[in-house]
Amino acid sequence: SIIEAIETHQHQEPFLTGRKVLISAGPTREKIDPIRFFTNHSTGKMGFALAEAAAEFGADVTLVCGPVAEKTTHPRIQRINVMTAEEMYEAMHVHFEEQDIVIKSAAVADYRPKLVYEEKMKKQDGEWHIEMERTKDILQSLGEVKSTQYLVGFAAETTNPLEYGKKKLVKKNLDAIVINDVSSEGAGFGGDTNMVTYVNKLLKQEEIALASKREVAEKILKFIDQDMKDEIR
Amino acid sequence: SIIEAIETHQHQEPFLTGRKVLISAGPTREKIDPIRFFTNHSTGKMGFALAEAAAEFGADVTLVCGPVAEKTTHPRIQRINVMTAEEMYEAMHVHFEEQDIVIKSAAVADYRPKLVYEEKMKKQDGEWHIEMERTKDILQSLGEVKSTQYLVGFAAETTNPLEYGKKKLVKKNLDAIVINDVSSEGAGFGGDTNMVTYVNKLLKQEEIALASKREVAEKILKFIDQDMKDEIR
Numbered sequence A, B: 001s002i003i004e005a006i007e008t009h010q011h012q013e014p015f016l017t018g019r020k021v022l023i024s025a026g027p028t029r030e031k032i033d034p035i036r037f038f039t040n041h042s043t044g045k046m047g048f049a050l051a052e053a054a055a056e057f058g059a060d061v062t063l064v065c066g067p068v069a070e071k072t073t074h075p076r077i078q079r080i081n082v083m084t085a086e087e088m089y090e091a092m093h094v095h096f097e098e099q100d101i102v103i104k105s106a107a108v109a110d111y112r113p114k115l116v117y118e119e120k121m122k123k124q125d126g127e128w129h130i131e132m133e134r135t136k137d138i139l140q141s142l143g144e145v146k147s148t149q150y151l152v153g154f155a156a157e158t159t160n161p162l163e164y165g166k167k168k169l170v171k172k173n174l175d176a177i178v179i180n181d182v183s184s185e186g187a188g189f190g191g192d193t194n195m196v197t198y199v200n201k202l203l204k205q206e207e208i209a210l211a212s213k214r215e216v217a218e219k220i221l222k223f224i225d226q227d228m229k230d231e232i233r
Helices: A002-012 A045-056 A085-096 A138-145 A161-171 A213-229 B002-012 B045-056 B085-096 B138-145 B161-171 B213-229
Strands: A020-025 A036-040 A060-065 A077-081 A101-104 A111-113 A128-134 A150-157 A176-181 A193-200 A205-212 B020-025 B036-040 B060-065 B077-081 B101-104 B111-113 B128-134 B150-157 B176-181 B193-200 B205-212
Touching (some): A020 A085, A045 A060, A045 A213, A060 A085, A085 A101, A101 A138, A138 A150, A161 A193, A193 A213, B020 B045, B060 B085, B085 B101, B138 B150, B150 B161, B176 B213, B205 B213
Parallel strands (some): B020 B060, B101 B150, B150 B176
Antiparallel strands (some): B111 B128
8 A cells, every 4th residue: 555655665764874873782791710601691682683673774783792693694784793791891982982873782791700710610519609890881981981972771670670771871871771671571581572661861751562673673763863863862 | 335335324223223312401591680690601512413313323312401592303302491400400300210321411500599589680889799509410319319221421621621520420420421621622612513532431431533513422322332232331
């Protein structure tokens, strides 16, 4: 129908043409020894959906990702693989300056073992205390150095996600935040669907209903584009 | 050629027909909270290669595996998915009794967080001490209850692997052990090749040179079959 044709046309409008978009995705791994490590349940699917959608909307995408099984083939996506929070911090800062939009969807480890063993730790009787230290806060550090970049964070929470997400938006000097109640059915880690709340700097909330991560990604990018046009930052 | 035909025939000889083989594969994940966990680099490839090879040699295979990306389609492989060391312990003991051969190739976490948080732990300033407790030793517990089962362990080590592996063979009442120097090029976690030493109860060592994990798996199964025929247990 004509309406479908118009919708399809709108859908494929390359509104990000000429824009540079930096996206982080996936978990990081923090080594204890050559065999063991700490990590989290992120699979990178949301970040890859954002990268694919942004590239198809015309953007030049840099995708910094931790160890994930996801693959991407779009010619306008430059993929940079990292392993640790420290490596992700470096890669994000190296590429940050030249970006128009920066979306931090990675689930970066907040803590890492203070001591990394060169050889495999032999198990012993009894308990084992692992001392963990904070990793660098990537999003906070980007918020501190940002100039014209539109900076978007994610908050994946199980308790009071909206309240926590809004605090994070302000505290980290973000332009918007995508809030994810990972305890909801169909939302969050691993699955192919998501359900989020997009909150901009005016603390205006936009609910994005349960849909494929790709559809959710497209809606997030459209809200970002609208807020940039409206100069809400 | 005739020689190739004979080799092919020997290769495909279903010498495990009628045998029941239980194999564990992959890592386990030990939760800290709904987001974070502790795990290791095992991808399950060696265990899956053993399962596929055993099934093609005629065995009825039960494959207990942790979270891995590997897939198996052989109709004689029954796959049982587990997540934690505790779940793997339960699954291995449920199926142990009726087996002829049991191969523990999984990289089970030796430790798990003593406290598992129901909600995502919020990050705080400063350090964080994680108290870890020992998980049940699956291989040791199988060695304690075994009767006629031929029980094979794996030792993945970075320091003195041969010495450590032989001690483990004796201490855990195994019939054989496959020793993996995970610090060698081409051996161990993640890759598609391996290079191991098979040691039986007489402490006779058989070197299996660098080859695909599938070829290594076939050689391991042939050594096991030969030792069972020779009643070395």
